[in-house]
Amino acid sequence: MGCGRVGSTLAMSLEAQGHSVAVIDQNEAAFRRLGAAFEGRRITGVGFDRDTLRAAGIDRAYAFAAVSSGDNSNILSARVARETFDVEHVVARIYDPGRAEIYQRLGIPTVATVKWTADQVMRRLVPAGAVPVHTDVSGAVTLAEIPTDPSWVGTALVKLEAITGARVAYLTRLGEGMLPVKNTVLQDGDLLQMLVRTDRLAALEQLLAGQRPTEV
Template identity: 60%
Template sequence: MHVVIMGCGRLGSTLAQNLEARGHSVAVIDQNSDAFRRLGADFGGITVTGIGFDRDVMREAGIERADAFAAVSSGDNSNIISARLARETFGVTRVVARIYDARRAQVYERLGIPTVATIRWAADRMMRHLVPEGTIEVFRDPTSVVSIVEAPLHRDWVGRTLRSLEERTGARVAYLMRFGMGTLGTPSTVIQDGDQVFMLVTDETVAAVLDIASGSEKEGL
């Protein structure tokens, strides 16, 4: 596949190198030609000097045949303008933009442009290392909205189905660990003694989900 990357900073250059190493065709756009030095002497893709949301510049990078487009410059506005051009004008189906402002990221997500809010994500991860709160979090999406946490279960859940756990907590089971092996359960999967259950939650729901799973709210079990 052919991928166009707007921005040749640390993220853009790393993306370009990784994509090329996997055998993909890559074009990188940046206003500063010196930025292409980050790609290394062995980079075999296309480099285009210019403004990333200029249509002629995008065409020179092969946007009309691109399978994917990543906007990872240092400017939120430039990233979202170029991402929308790639999606709406050139019909690129896989488009993603890096956004520093988390509030803007939410707005652009509603426009159908997947975003990565790097500052919010990084700050959230740092906080969890600095001030651990006892929640075992194994994954958090780049927008820092959805996470997967281990939900320690009260013994009364043993013998009940994952469907009953999901209905009681209002959250979905992502997967469970059984005898040291990851398992994708079904609604009818019966919880066994020793199962580790991992659930999809948000910051707003995690406390209630863990309370119910641990049995501190036993009504309805």
């Protein structure tokens, strides 16, 4: 739902991967972004209207993305898709970070556009401090990129996990992601992506930013 830059790009990408796609937008002229080669359905209407959704094939849909420019429209249409038509995979684009957190807790996965963009810019401007990448629906667990003090270099990741009480999800080495194994050792320049209880994130960041403990 929504045929702006994000919606049209998403629709064409999905179709290129072999998926059957229907796009809903109130403005028929918006479908020009899809180009003549797009073979999916173009449905003019309001994205949270049940008849419009049925015309788009919501009864057979595997997934639904609400990516219009309006938070209210996106949330309403996402809720209708989830609660009325039982679509299992639903995501809503939200500009207001506060609203995004509320709807995440209600079980509607959201992409908080402003917060995500700000985080990405911050990572490039000031590559220091923990950078949350993902938080689960309940808000209890966070996946974050955690910088480490040089004193941690040479530490086996299983020992690092034992010291911190957090889990290493994966690490990035020389620009390539890799899953740690039992004998993986932290090397200079590695970026750790760690799973931690959200209420422990600040403590984990502080621990890894300081000298590695000499006694465990």
